[in-house]
Amino acid sequence: MKNQISYITTNDYKFKLAAAAFAGLKRHDLKLVQGMVETPEIQAKTVEEVAAFSAIWAAKQLGHPVITSDVGFMINCLNGFPGPFIKFINNWLRPNDIMSIMRDKQDRTASFVGAFAYATPKGKVKVFTAITTGKIIDTQNIADAGWTIDAVFIPDGQSMTLAEMNESDKNDVWSSNIWQEVVEYVDNV
Amino acid sequence: MSKKILFATTNEYKIREARAVFKDKNITVEPVALGLAELQELNQSVISLSKAKQAYAKLNQPVIVDDAGMFIESLDGFPGTLTSLVAKQLGIANIYKLITEDEPAVFSASVSYCDGNNTFTTLGSVHGVIKKIPINKNSLLSDVFFPVGEEDSLTMLTQAGYYSHRRIALEKLHALLIEKELI
Numbered sequence: 510m511k512n513q514i515s516y517i518t519t520n521d522y523k524f525k526l527a528a529a530a531f532a533g534l535k536r537h538d539l540k541l542v543q544g545m546v547e548t549p550e551i552q553a554k555t556v557e558e559v560a561a562f563s564a565i566w567a568a569k570q571l572g573h574p575v576i577t578s579d580v581g582f583m584i585n586c587l588n589g590f591p592g593p594f595i596k597f598i599n600n601w602l603r604p605n606d607i608m609s610i611m612r613d614k615q616d617r618t619a620s621f622v623g624a625f626a627y628a629t630p631k632g633k634v635k636v637f638t639a640i641t642t643g644k645i646i647d648t649q650n651i652a653d654a655g656w657t658i659d660a661v662f663i664p665d666g667q668s669m670t671l672a673e674m675n676e677s678d679k680n681d682v683w684s685s686n687i688w689q690e691v692v693e694y695v696d697n698v
Numbered sequence: 699m700s701k702k703i704l705f706a707t708t709n710e711y712k713i714r715e716a717r718a719v720f721k722d723k724n725i726t727v728e729p730v731a732l733g734l735a736e737l738q739e740l741n742q743s744v745i746s747l748s749k750a751k752q753a754y755a756k757l758n759q760p761v762i763v764d765d766a767g768m769f770i771e772s773l774d775g776f777p778g779t780l781t782s783l784v785a786k787q788l789g790i791a792n793i794y795k796l797i798t799e800d801e802p803a804v805f806s807a808s809v810s811y812c813d814g815n816n817t818f819t820t821l822g823s824v825h826g827v828i829k830k831i832p833i834n835k836n837s838l839l840s841d842v843f844f845p846v847g848e849e850d851s852l853t854m855l856t857q858a859g860y861y862s863h864r865r866i867a868l869e870k871l872h873a874l875l876i877e878k879e880l881i
Contacts (some may be wrong), residue, residue: 549748552736552783562735590787593738594780601776602796609795610788 514627514695515544515575517567523578530688535696544575550593556581556624557636559593564628571630576691578625582658584645586616595658604651604660611661617645619662625691635694639687646670701881703811704730706753706763711856712864716762719868723881732756734763742767742779742808743819750810750817760813762871764864768839769804770797770828781839790833790842800827805843805852809867811875818874822866824852 516527524543531541548563556579564577583589587610591598611617623639643664651660659671664682671679701724705716708731716727734749746765753761767781773796777784785793803826810819826845833842840852848855856862875881
């Protein structure tokens with residue numbers, strides 16, 4: 510119990526990625542386990558704040574360090590909208606709504622932001638971010654398909670929207686060494 | 699003996715509304731500034747109840763909190779419970795691009811009360827339309843929202859002490875507290 514770190518996620522695949530990185534942990538007294546507690550997600554402008562709040566809350570509940578993660582999407586000319594609210598916006602707005610909002614915008618840069626927060630029961634928290642930059646497309650009419658944001662975002666270095674890409678291309682887009690950063694931090698705290 | 703209820707707000711109009719509603723019971727309503735976490739949640743009552751419990755945990759005194767939002771019917775209630783952050787980030791000019799002229803919407807407030815033993819929540823709603831009138835960087839959504847049958851915006855009606863979504867919720871709470879013999 511005392512030497513556990515819980516990664517709070519109900520997603521087994523996400524846990525597997527984390528566990529693979531934690532296999533490289535030098536501190537053999539620590540073990541990463543999957544935490545299934547439901548944590549509060551607060552309203553905030555950034556996913557960093559959301560993940561940090563959840564992590565501190567869960568660490569206090571569980572009495573040992575935890576890691577939480579959250580993903581958001583930031584459109585730069587819209588002050589980071591929708592940020593952590595991406596899942597709500599995917600339901601509320603259609604791709605053409607995003608096109609309407611962006612019609613007269615010159616700056617079409619946007620990014621997916623993944624935040625990973627490590628917190629201790631004493632309330633100490635460290636947040637790591639993985640950023641995937643890209644652009645909002647400029648098209649007249651987009652069909653509704655899957656997630657709204659995926660249908661309007663082209664990652665840098667790609668020629669298609671996320672919605673049009675196949676799984677293997679998408680995995681390349683998401684690949685990051687964020688878990689190595691987390692592991693390195695945990696080794697040294 | 700006069701009883702004191704704290705209201706977790708620093709907005710003078712909200713305090714004025716609450717004082718007007720509770721004055722007949724000789725209750726003093728005092729503002730208190732608290733940093734309360736708001737949940738990412740579509741149900742307004744859930745957010746407001748959570749804030750009331752957090753506020754009571756900090757104060758140990760009877761406290762009222764509120765949570766308000768604007769719900770656009772044709773967009774399934776967007777921006778709803780996320781109104782304040784969405785309005786700040788996206789801005790009213792961009793919200794105008796998503797709607798028609800005289801777009802039907804509802805302004806709702808959930809008011810919650812917690813005194814340690816009892817927790818109540820009430821809802822007040824005002825139906826109306828969003829008019830695409832000129833705005834500036836300080837404009838609020840309530841400045842461009844006109845309740846049904848009114849020529850004035852919701853902001854004007856609130857500031858005149860006439861009525862508001864919040865006032866309706868506060869009046870329901872007032873009636874509920876009397877019914878439960880808590881005031």
